[in-house]
Amino acid sequence: xxxxxxxxxxxxxxxxxxxxxxxxxxxxxxxxxxxxxxxxxxxxxxxxxxxxxxxxxxxxxxxxxxxxxxxxxxxxxxxxxxxxxxxxxxxxxxxxxxxxxxxxxxxxxxxxxxxxxxxxxxxxxxxxxxxxxxxxxxxxxxxxxxxxxxxxxxxxxxxxxxxxxxxxxxxxxxxxxxxxxxxxxxxxxxxxxxxxxxxxxxxxxxxxxxxxxxxxxxxxxxxxxxxxxxxxxxxxxxxxxxxxxxxxxxxxxxxxxxxxxxxxxxxxxxxxxxxxxxxxxxxxxxxxxxxxxxxxxxxxxxxxxxxxxxxxxxxxxxxxxxxxxxxxxxxxx
Amino acid sequence: xxxxxxxxxxxxxxxxxxxxxxxxxxxxxxxxxxxxxxxxxxxxxxxxxxxxxxxxxxxxxxxxxxxxxxxxxxxxxxxxxxxxxxxxxxxxxxxxxxxxxxxxxxxxxxxxxxxxxxxxxxxxxxxxxxxxxxxxxxxxxxxxxxxxxxxxxxxxxxxxxxxxxxxxxxxxxxxxxxxxxxxxxxxxxxxxxxxxxxxxxxxxxxxxxxxxxxxxxxxxxxxxxxxxxxxxxxxxxxxxxxxxxxxxxxxxxxxxxxxxxxxxxxxxxxxxxxxxxxxxxxxxxxxxxxx
Numbered sequence: 001x002x003x004x005x006x007x008x009x010x011x012x013x014x015x016x017x018x019x020x021x022x023x024x025x026x027x028x029x030x031x032x033x034x035x036x037x038x039x040x041x042x043x044x045x046x047x048x049x050x051x052x053x054x055x056x057x058x059x060x061x062x063x064x065x066x067x068x069x070x071x072x073x074x075x076x077x078x079x080x081x082x083x084x085x086x087x088x089x090x091x092x093x094x095x096x097x098x099x100x101x102x103x104x105x106x107x108x109x110x111x112x113x114x115x116x117x118x119x120x121x122x123x124x125x126x127x128x129x130x131x132x133x134x135x136x137x138x139x140x141x142x143x144x145x146x147x148x149x150x151x152x153x154x155x156x157x158x159x160x161x162x163x164x165x166x167x168x169x170x171x172x173x174x175x176x177x178x179x180x181x182x183x184x185x186x187x188x189x190x191x192x193x194x195x196x197x198x199x200x201x202x203x204x205x206x207x208x209x210x211x212x213x214x215x216x217x218x219x220x221x222x223x224x225x226x227x228x229x230x231x232x233x234x235x236x237x238x239x240x241x242x243x244x245x246x247x248x249x250x251x252x253x254x255x256x257x258x259x260x261x262x263x264x265x266x267x268x269x270x271x272x273x274x275x276x277x278x279x280x281x282x283x284x285x286x287x288x289x290x291x292x293x294x295x296x297x298x299x300x301x302x303x304x305x306x307x308x309x310x311x312x313x314x315x316x317x318x319x320x321x322x323x324x325x326x327x328x329x330x331x332x333x
Numbered sequence: 334x335x336x337x338x339x340x341x342x343x344x345x346x347x348x349x350x351x352x353x354x355x356x357x358x359x360x361x362x363x364x365x366x367x368x369x370x371x372x373x374x375x376x377x378x379x380x381x382x383x384x385x386x387x388x389x390x391x392x393x394x395x396x397x398x399x400x401x402x403x404x405x406x407x408x409x410x411x412x413x414x415x416x417x418x419x420x421x422x423x424x425x426x427x428x429x430x431x432x433x434x435x436x437x438x439x440x441x442x443x444x445x446x447x448x449x450x451x452x453x454x455x456x457x458x459x460x461x462x463x464x465x466x467x468x469x470x471x472x473x474x475x476x477x478x479x480x481x482x483x484x485x486x487x488x489x490x491x492x493x494x495x496x497x498x499x500x501x502x503x504x505x506x507x508x509x510x511x512x513x514x515x516x517x518x519x520x521x522x523x524x525x526x527x528x529x530x531x532x533x534x535x536x537x538x539x540x541x542x543x544x545x546x547x548x549x550x551x552x553x554x555x556x557x558x559x560x561x562x563x564x565x566x567x568x569x570x571x572x573x574x575x576x577x578x579x580x581x582x583x584x585x586x587x588x589x590x591x592x593x594x595x596x597x598x599x600x601x602x603x604x605x606x607x608x609x610x611x612x613x614x615x616x617x618x619x620x621x622x623x624x
Contacts, residue, residue, distance in 0.1 A: 036431060038370075095607055100614045103368040106431055107565065108610060110370065111558035115603045118555065122596045235554065239439045242432060286447035293440035297416060300429045300436075 010152040012269060017159040018220045019264040023244050023256040024170045025213020030242065031250035031310075032179060033206035034186030035097065036106035038238055039113035040214055043085040045120070045233040047215025048222040051081030052133040055223075065125045066133060074139030078162070078219040085215025086208050093207040097200060099189070113235050121230040132229025139223050155224050162216060170253045173209070182206050183251070236289060240268075243296040249306030258308055267292055335468075340587045342469030348583025349482030350541050354556075355563040355575035356489060357533025363506035363570040364523045365421055367430045371412070371438035372534055372560070376553030378441060379405050379535025380542035381449050387456050394458050394543065395477065402535035409531025412437055413524065438554070445550045453547045478540045485536065486576055493572060502526060506570055559586070559599055562606035568616025577618060581605075 022044065029037045050068075054077035058069030072080070096108045121130050128134075138151060139158055146154060173179045184192040185199045193199050222228045240263065248259020271288040299306065358372050369375075382404050386397035416437060420430045461472045471479075493499035501522045504512040513519045534553075541556055542548040563582040567574020582602050590598040609617060 034428070036428075038435070095611070098610075100610060102428060103431060104565070104569075104610060104614060106370070107368060107558070107561040108607060111561060111603050111606055114555055114558045115600050119597070119600065236439050236442065239435050242435065243439075246432065280447075280450070282446055282451050286443040289443040290440050290447075293436040293438075293443070296436045297433055300433060301419065304429060 007149060007152060010156060012265060014152060014155055014159050014224055016260060016265050017156070017163045018217050018224070019241075019244070019260040020163050020257050021166055021213055021217040021220065022241050023248065023260045024166055024253060025210040025217070026241050026245050027250060027253065027256040028170060028173060028182075028213070029207050029210030031245055031252075031256065032174065032182040032186065033203050034102075035203055035207055035210075036102055037109055037207060037210060038106050038235075039092070039109040039116070040210070040241055041233045041235065041237040042113045042116045043089055043211040043214035044218040044221070044237075045116070045228065045230075046088045047081035047085040047218030048228040049081075049120075049127045049133065049218075050084035050215075051077040051219035052136045052222045052228060053127070054080040055137055056133065056135075059128075064128055064134075066128050067126060074158075074223065078216060078223070081219030081222075082212045082215040085218065086212040089208045089211025089214075090204070093204045097203050097207060099200070110235070113238070117230055117233070117235075127228075130230060132227060132232075133222065134227045134229075136222050136226045136228075138226060152224075159220055159224070162220060166213060166216065167253060167257075170213075170256075174253055178202075178205075239296075240289070240292055243292050246296055246306055247299050249308035249310065251310030252308060255306050255308040255310070259306070262307070263292060263295075267295070336591055337588070338468040339470050340591050341584065342466075342471050342475075343590075344584035344587035345469075346471065346475045346478055346544060346583075347587050348580045349479045350537055350544060351560060351563045351579035351583050352482050352576050353485055353533050353540065354537035354560045355567075355579045356486070356572050357530040357537065358560055359564045359567070359570055359575040360489075360502070360526050360533075360572055361530035362564075363502070363572070364509075364526045365417075366509075366570075367421070368434070368561075368569075369417075369530075370431065370434040370557075371441055372530075373553035373555075373557035374438045374441035374445070375405065375409065375531055375534035376538030376541060376556070377445055377550055378408065378553075379538035380548060380552055381445055381454075381550075382535065383539040384449075384454055384456060384542070387458075388454070391457075394456055394474075398481075398536065398539040398543075401539055402532045405531040405535035406528045408441075409527055409534075410524070413527035418523075442550060442554065449550070451550060453549050455547050456543055458543070474543055478544060481536065481540065485533070489572060498522065498525065556599075558606065559602045562602040562609075565606055565614075566609050566617055568618040571616065571618055574616050574618035578616070 026037065026040055029035050029040070053066050053068040054070045054072045055074075056066065056069050057071050059065045070080075092109070092112055096105050096112075120127055123129060138155070140154060141151065144154060181192065181197050181202050184195070184197060185202050189199045192202075218228070221232075244259035244263035245256055246259070247262055248257070249255025268288055271284055271291065274284055274287065277283055354372075354376060358369065361369055379401055383394070383398045383401035386392045386401055387394050390397075392400075417430065417433060420433050458474060461474050463470050463472050464476070466476070493503060501512065501517045504515070504517055505519055505522055509519060538553055542552050545552065559582060563578035564575050566578035566581060567576070582605060585605060586598050586601055589601040593601075
């Protein structure tokens with residue numbers, strides 16, 4: 001195979017691995033706990049920025065300013081990014097996750113995105129404002145001394161290892177008593193509380209876990225691309241991750257992975273192959289997003305459970321063989 | 334002191350924009366009981382329709398704004414009838430509708446991007462000299478915005494109190510099923526309110542874009558949470574609450590700019606939003622309603 005194609009496919013593989021981390025995290029927050037985390041992409045950005053300033057040296061050039069600058073290496077920066085996203089998620093969750101209507105929660109979280117985005121864009125001293133962080137050293141870049149064109153092959157195992165760990169955790173969470181409790185709060189908070197579940201704490205935990213996943217995805221993104229700016233985390237990115245999870249099938253890890261494959265690789269890369277019109281460079285991106293929006297509406301209408309549905313769990317099968325098959329998720333969080 | 338009065342004047346302008354937007358959002362919520370997260374893009378669409386009439390066809394701004402708002406009826410009618418209502422009517426999962434409004438936002442914002450491009454645009458309004466009105470220093474355009482909002486608020490008050498449609502709207506907002514049993518055509522009223530909500534979004538988007546002077550396809554979305562703050566302050570679904578909320582948030586936001594860098598002034602609305610949700614999620618107006 002020609003080197004170009006290899007390179008392209010390898011880059012695609014990295015994007016896919018990182019996107020799986022994003023959908024797996026949202027699967028815990030939204031798929032299992034039913035929390036409308038409409039600021040999900042914010043936590044990806046927090047993870048990316050904090051991982052970036054953990055690796056970068058202190059800023060001393062005018063026009064390039066950021067906080068910290070710890071000069072640390074991989075994988076400490078990734079952990080810092082994940083931790084920062086988790087802490088930020090905890091703070092937001094403590095305020096937002098209360099016994100209020102789910103659309104109020106969603107409104108607060110949209111506001112969280114807007115505020116974080118505008119503060120990050122306008123405050124130069126934080127993460128270099130609108131321009132964002134650039135020139136972030138890649139993991140093992142200096143030690144290995146590989147050709148920049150071959151670096152992607154170094155990064156695939158890194159991203160794959162991170163995904164393997166996070167996939168295993170997500171798989172265990174789904175089958176654990178904790179996962180069961182999350183699904184119970186998603187279906188009906190009052191009933192779950194009546195059975196002695198501490199619903200607010202459960203939902204808060206689910207939100208923080210999701211944020212940590214997003215933080216890891218962000219850290220991997222900035223480590224791979226060496227850059228992160230506010231343009232990369234517009235609010236529509238959150239909608240696209242939701243779309244991936246809904247299309248793939250929320251509430252189960254395989255649906256989350258399939259969603260990443262269908263939306264991130266098939267649609268986003270597929271539309272990238274369309275011919276560009278020289279006068280309208282934004283047309284491809286717009287077409288792609290319109291397609292994603294239409295897809296999520298069609299899927300929610302005709303197959304709301306997604307391509308791979310969540311397995312309906314039945315606990316009293318011997319006594320009640322004909323459990324209501326039509327009962328679906330009725331209450332959002 | 335002059336700075337303070339000026340900021341109050343700007344506060345009235347922001348409050349006017351907010352009032353148009355917040356009443357449109359909250360009226361629709363009262364009928365359908367879900368938040369429309371595509372509302373910011375409705376506003377952006379209104380701004381671009383106005384811009385097309387104003388700049389491309391050379392109309393004066395204010396007629397362009399009114400016709401642009403009227404044109405909003407078409408897309409909003411299509412979206413509510415063929416996309417949102419089919420989901421709302423289902424007895425099954427109710428939360429899908431929030432995701433669907435978000436997907437509509439994704440589609441609309443990208444249609445706008447595809448049609449009008451991502452560049453910053455300006456309205457063609459000519460020179461605009463500031464005038465002194467009492468202690469306030471405002472431009473003619475800003476006075477126009479305040480006047481438009483005042484007229485619309487009075488019209489909505491008359492609609493709600495003096496007409497059969499308004500009574501039906503209030504009845505549905507209180508209890509949709511009860512309204513339906515008493516013979517109110519809830520479906521038709523809901524559709525009319527969707528159109529009204531879209532037109533108010535169009536007006537709000539147009540004057541918002543006029544007030545920020547140059548705008549891009551993100552103009553509505555980045556303002557959306559300020560509208561949420563105003564709506565939640567007054568209690569979601571209550572039109573008069575939204576008017577009060579708009580006034581309070583508008584003044585708070587602009588007066589805060591006296592004390593903090595103006596780049597962060599809108600963020601103050603976020604603090605109000607969170608504060609209200611912590612203290613009284615039903616909105617501050619619910620205190621009055623009980624008393």
